[in-house]
Amino acid sequence: MRSLHDCPAPAKLNLFLHVTGRRADGYHLLQSVFQLIDRADRLHFDLRDDDQIRRTNDVAGVPEEQDLVVRALRLLQAEFARRHGRLPPGISVRVDKVLPMGGGLGGGSSDAATALMAANALWQAGLSREELMALGLPLGADIPFFLFGETAFAEGVGEALQAVPGPDCWYVVIEPGVAVPTPAIFSAPDLTRDSKPVKIADFSSHTDSCSTVGFGKNDLQDVAMRLFPPVAEAVEWLSSHGDARMTGSGACVFCAFSSEDAADQVLAQVPGKWTAWKAKSLKTHPLMKSLLQNQGVVE
């Protein structure tokens, strides 16, 4: 197998996100439920005749050397060399972006996770899911979740993951048109940093219907709304249709619905100044069966 084309890198939503403390190194301790949804970037991988890792297309705002995909592939290539005493062939990768950057949808992290899964299969590198998660974590706190591949209750900085049944919902997502830089939110003096820890069972008892998906809150939302008024505007508008909240450190805002029709009705009313779309919750990562478990990889 020399190629893997059209590999999805799905987005995530943080159904709630609590900041419960701060580590000695300044990173914040979180509790969150990460939900995969069926809106995705698409990545295409081709083995090369040399040993270079190259991105073949332009991605606005992301130079090749900084792309999490390129950096993840180079990390895995070095790990392969450490284990096998030789470099595996290089990879040319094309990254077709659909997910907005700085949107709180985890696009960059998901791209990197998909790249790790694809290269692990193309090189037959044989790393386990846990080994890939450990390799990806230094590049981004959300990368382990995408490799975990199912709805997860996350703690720590997002690396301590436990599977949890998520609600089966349709989501309307609004892109407010700003990119929120994560550091700006975490460094704000008025950020809530002392939310009381919750238990998985507290969340699980709220997952039977989409109207009760509003367990907890997003502690990053008030700061994001203050610093980025378009986020506040989108939250206010969507709140008139349900329990609207921001995902991650923003900027995207979402609301859950129990049917596609209900989502369509709200989507049709979203003011034209915003990009908005609907997405369905995913129980598992679309590459989970084929790549992560190394079963029947499709070329």
Ligand SMILES: C[C@@](CO)(OP(=O)(O)O)[C@H](O)COP(=O)(O)OP(=O)(O)OC[C@H]1O[C@@H](n2ccc(N)nc2=O)[C@H](O)[C@@H]1O
């Ligand atoms: C908060 C989440 C929830 O999913 O937001 P999104 O990125 O998805 O919006 C993520 O955990 C974000 O993780 P990640 O995307 O790796 O954050 P980075 O951009 O590396 O973090 C930028 C900066 O934010 C601060 N930071 C980040 C994560 C964290 N748990 N505590 C922090 O204090 C640190 O100062 C860090 O240097």
Ligand SMILES: Nc1ncnc2c1ncn2[C@@H]1O[C@H](COP(=O)(O)OP(=O)(O)O)[C@@H](O)[C@H]1O
């Ligand atoms: N492949 C990539 N896709 C998106 N962003 C990337 C990528 N590689 C690096 N980045 C950087 O990561 C930042 C965060 O992007 P992203 O993960 O999409 O947002 P968020 O963390 O808010 O969900 C971007 O602003 C960009 O500078």
